[in-house]
Amino acid sequence: MTDTDNVLKVENLKINFFTRKGTVYAVDDISFTLKKGETLGLVGESGCGKTTTVLGLMKMVPTPGEITGGRILIGGKDIVPLSEDEMRKKVRWGKASMVFQGAMNCLTPVYTIEKQMMETIQEHKQMEYFKAKNIIINYLNLVGLPEEIIRRYPHELSGGMKQRVVIATALFLEPKIVICDEPTTALDVVVQAQIINLIKRLKKKLGLSVIFITHDLATEAEVADRLLVMYAGKLAEIGTNEQIYGKGGPIHPYTKKLLKATPRLHEKVEELSFIPGTPPDLVDPPSGCRFHPRCSEVMERCKKDEPPLIKVEPEHWIACWRNHHE
Amino acid sequence: MSEPILKIENLKEWFPVRRTIAQLLKGEQIWVKAVDGITFDINQGEIFGLVGESGCGKTTTGKLLMKLLEPTDGKIMFKGKDVTHLEANKLKEYRRNVQMVFQDPYASMNPRFRAQDVLEEPLIIHQVGETRAEREKIVRRSLEEVRLIPPEEFMGRFPHMLSGGQRQRVATARTLVLSPSMIVADEPVSMIDLSTRAEILHMMKTVQRELGLTYLYITHDLSTARYFTDRIAVMYLGKIVELASADEVIDNALHPYTKALIAAVCEPVSGKSNTGRSYL
Numbered sequence: 001m002t003d004t005d006n007v008l009k010v011e012n013l014k015i016n017f018f019t020r021k022g023t024v025y026a027v028d029d030i031s032f033t034l035k036k037g038e039t040l041g042l043v044g045e046s047g048c049g050k051t052t053t054v055l056g057l058m059k060m061v062p063t064p065g066e067i068t069g070g071r072i073l074i075g076g077k078d079i080v081p082l083s084e085d086e087m088r089k090k091v092r093w094g095k096a097s098m099v100f101q102g103a104m105n106c107l108t109p110v111y112t113i114e115k116q117m118m119e120t121i122q123e124h125k126q127m128e129y130f131k132a133k134n135i136i137i138n139y140l141n142l143v144g145l146p147e148e149i150i151r152r153y154p155h156e157l158s159g160g161m162k163q164r165v166v167i168a169t170a171l172f173l174e175p176k177i178v179i180c181d182e183p184t185t186a187l188d189v190v191v192q193a194q195i196i197n198l199i200k201r202l203k204k205k206l207g208l209s210v211i212f213i214t215h216d217l218a219t220e221a222e223v224a225d226r227l228l229v230m231y232a233g234k235l236a237e238i239g240t241n242e243q244i245y246g247k248g249g250p251i252h253p254y255t256k257k258l259l260k261a262t263p264r265l266h267e268k269v270e271e272l273s274f275i276p277g278t279p280p281d282l283v284d285p286p287s288g289c290r291f292h293p294r295c296s297e298v299m300e301r302c303k304k305d306e307p308p309l310i311k312v313e314p315e316h317w318i319a320c321w322r323n324h325h326e
Numbered sequence: 327m328s329e330p331i332l333k334i335e336n337l338k339e340w341f342p343v344r345r346t347i348a349q350l351l352k353g354e355q356i357w358v359k360a361v362d363g364i365t366f367d368i369n370q371g372e373i374f375g376l377v378g379e380s381g382c383g384k385t386t387t388g389k390l391l392m393k394l395l396e397p398t399d400g401k402i403m404f405k406g407k408d409v410t411h412l413e414a415n416k417l418k419e420y421r422r423n424v425q426m427v428f429q430d431p432y433a434s435m436n437p438r439f440r441a442q443d444v445l446e447e448p449l450i451i452h453q454v455g456e457t458r459a460e461r462e463k464i465v466r467r468s469l470e471e472v473r474l475i476p477p478e479e480f481m482g483r484f485p486h487m488l489s490g491g492q493r494q495r496v497a498t499a500r501t502l503v504l505s506p507s508m509i510v511a512d513e514p515v516s517m518i519d520l521s522t523r524a525e526i527l528h529m530m531k532t533v534q535r536e537l538g539l540t541y542l543y544i545t546h547d548l549s550t551a552r553y554f555t556d557r558i559a560v561m562y563l564g565k566i567v568e569l570a571s572a573d574e575v576i577d578n579a580l581h582p583y584t585k586a587l588i589a590a591v592c593e594p595v596s597g598k599s600n601t602g603r604s605y606l
Binding site for chain 2: 045046158159187188189190191192193196215216217218219220221222241242244245246257258259261262263264265266268269271272273274275276278
């Protein structure tokens with residue numbers, strides 16, 4: 001694996017929020033790569049730092065948050081030292097774009113679809129009106145929407161249509177990396193399936209690399225080639241689709257429990273299992289392994305030392321003392 | 327199976343569409359047939375699932391049962407009594423018996439109310455419990471029923487001090503204070519994280535068994551419906567297209583719409599990821 005295959009490389013990224021209660025270690029020293037043409041799934045419960053991680057990649061962490069360490073390499077170039085202006089001109093939307101969580105709420109209700117999409121284009125590139133309009137129509141067609149939609153207001157569209165508009169907006173400046181933050185969570189199953197198929201089709205057609213965030217492991221099984229499992233600001237497990245969902249199954253107790261809590265349609269279960277408790281307060285994370293207070297396989301060592309991320313087989317990494325053999 | 331607690335016959339809810347002047351003069355009226363003639367029974371102590379995609383009329387059905395909407399046509403029988411059209415004082419009594427858990431635990435609670443106030447309000451409205459101490463006892467008991475233990479710890483908290491799962495527990499507790507016999511749950515877990523979702527459903531099922539409640543569970547998620555319900559009715563465009571036991575609907579679906587709904591569900595299994603799924 002050479003560096004040229006990686007469109008994105010994150011090294012020891014740290015994002016802290018400096019609040020009145022104290023420093024929140026929202027993302028604590030995580031490293032991963034995104035390969036060309038792959039879909040990388042990012043899963044974990046709410047409050048595990050998934051969204052913060054990707055906001056970090058776009059350098060859009062809201063105050064009082066800050067990237068306090070690490071490097072983010074896009075095409076071999078570190079973007080952490082770039083200024084806000086350089087980010088907007090060179091990286092955001094041109095190289096990497098984002099489909100935000102709750103797409104229905106990120107469209108301005110008082111603008112027509114054309115106006116909001118036009119605004120995005122004009123903000124990033126100097127372009128003639130008619131040329132820009134052509135691009136907008138092309139991309140709306142690409143996501144399966146008719147041309148006349150550009151005159152509509154967001155409230156006239158269904159949830160699925162709004163999601164498609166937001167996806168088109170993320171794509172039209174031809175970025176190579178697209179980050180989708182829970183794009184299907186607020187949609188019903190049928191529309192969810194349509195959007196997933198759309199993202200898969202666009203990825204192939206446009207040669208995109210996608211980071212797909214969700215808390216739903218079932219959706220992730222459909223889309224992701226590789227998975228990152230996050231817990232309390234740390235990576236718990238990294239593995240391929242086959243390694244996590246295949247015969248062997250996941251190794252980290254957290255991933256195992258998440259998978260068990262996911263209902264399966266074609267299997268009748270009497271009792272669904274769940275993970276007791278909630279993710280920890282990251283102002284004062286538990287000592288040792290951050291999952292240890294909720295883990296059923298906890299050992300003495302887990303309470304004291306933090307487990308490092310170790311390789312158990314090619315492409316498969318976990319951070320758990322259970323599988324640590326020295 | 328025992329006596330049906332709720333019988334619905336040919337229930338309809340049509341909403342009029344605003345008319346143009348031309349239509350007004352011609353006397354034409356176009357209707358949105360949100361619920362268009364549905365008939366089903368819910369048995370005592372049963373969990374009945376109503377499944378369908380957005381816009382198929384499942385929430386409207388829930389609202390009709392809660393008497394938040396007046397039906398255009400049809401009949402609702404609750405415990406053998408006709409409740410289709412009720413006067414204000416009868417309605418209050420009916421609502422004591424039929425309670426609702428809403429989808430969004432963030433929006434369905436007053437942010438300025440502590441959990442205790444949230445739970446006490448229905449008691450005051452329905453004049454249950456003479457003194458404050460008496461009401462507090464009921465509040466405490468129902469918090470215990472939804473496993474918010476010890477109740478004292480949660481009674482003083484405002485909604486923002488509770489997690490999503492805890493809020494939905496408080497919302498369920500709020501329905502329980504009046505000791506209803508039936509609860510309409512409209513997508514109670516769709517806004518909740520997957521790891522907690524199972525926990526909430528488990529809690530709701532335990533409460534149902536302990537108190538002998540009847541649930542109408544409205545959802546678009548077939549996988550939780552299978553786990554949670556006894557029978558499932560699949561709704562499409564205001565009509566029920568298939569009704570059978572939960573296992574039967576999912577394992578031997580007959581209606582093409584049900585089959586399409588099942589095909590649209592993601593499963594946490596490897597190897598399916600590259601096959602394009604069919605959808606509607």
